[in-house]
Amino acid sequence: MASDKFDSQKAPEPVGAYPHARKVGNLLFLSGVGPRERGTKKIPGVELDDDGNILSYDIEKQCISVFNNVKTIVEEAGAKWENVVDVTVFLTNMKDDFKTYNRLYAEFFKDNQPCRTTLEIKSLPTPIAIELKVIATF
Secondary structure (H helix, E strand, O other), X not given: OOEEEEOOOOOOOOOOOOOOEEEEOOEEEEOOEOOOOOOOOOXXXXXXXXXXXXXXXXXXXXXXXXXXXXXXXXXXXXXXXXXXXXXXXXXXXXXXXXXXXXXXXXXXOOOOOOEEEEEEOOOOOOOOOEEEEEEEEO
């Protein structure tokens, strides 16, 4: 089955050699999406030292930004937010961040409750605290 690459013109640029998403049949598979802003390396709610180490971060700002980035990619690719069927969430600090993330997730997905897996990992490729991997239908 053929697949088509999709690169958003509105979401943050990928940090590696991969597309924002791939369309395969009636499915849309998103690459990992973080909270960065397009055209900059700025991460909402993150304060870094001169060496790029995290001094502090605001998980609420990162969650809102990552959910909006995912929504942008899904909708720009031609799918609908309501058609998100599976979400894998990577958190770098489950103990401190899960409650806030879970509350915001429930708000963003109140009308559509996709399957979800949440994992704690040691780090992500950039100084972010959350990343989403999403599958949607057309």
